[in-house]
Amino acid sequence: MPHGSSSSSQVSSLSSKDKNDYYQLLHDFEELYSEANKIAVINNRLNGLNSWLENRVIQLEAETVDLKTDFEHLEMIYSNLVDCSEKQLARKPCENCTTLKNQVKYLLKTCAKFTRGK
Numbered sequence: 001m002p003h004g005s006s007s008s009s010q011v012s013s014l015s016s017k018d019k020n021d022y023y024q025l026l027h028d029f030e031e032l033y034s035e036a037n038k039i040a041v042i043n044n045r046l047n048g049l050n051s052w053l054e055n056r057v058i059q060l061e062a063e064t065v066d067l068k069t070d071f072e073h074l075e076m077i078y079s080n081l082v083d084c085s086e087k088q089l090a091r092k093p094c095e096n097c098t099t100l101k102n103q104v105k106y107l108l109k110t111c112a113k114f115t116r117g118k
Helices: 008-012 016-091 097-116
Strands: none
Touching (some): 016 097
């Protein structure tokens, strides 16, 4: 709010002490208004950052659910492989069972790291 925004007849009718008080009050108001605008800009930036972070949390939660599903699926495959290999060992050894078991163990460990956030 500039100094010339008030009517000159109102200011001229005031005493010099009142004028000084008026201009000091006006100056203080202008400073306060300027600071309030700065805070509003900062608040808008932080609101934007907050919105982005909230969306990122939602994305990460969805990713965690997907990884947990994949982990459970791999555990099921692993348990089926163990059952299958035990049955085949009773008959004859499987050529790929050891390799497949190692791959499944590796994948289970990898998925476990993701689900634990490591």
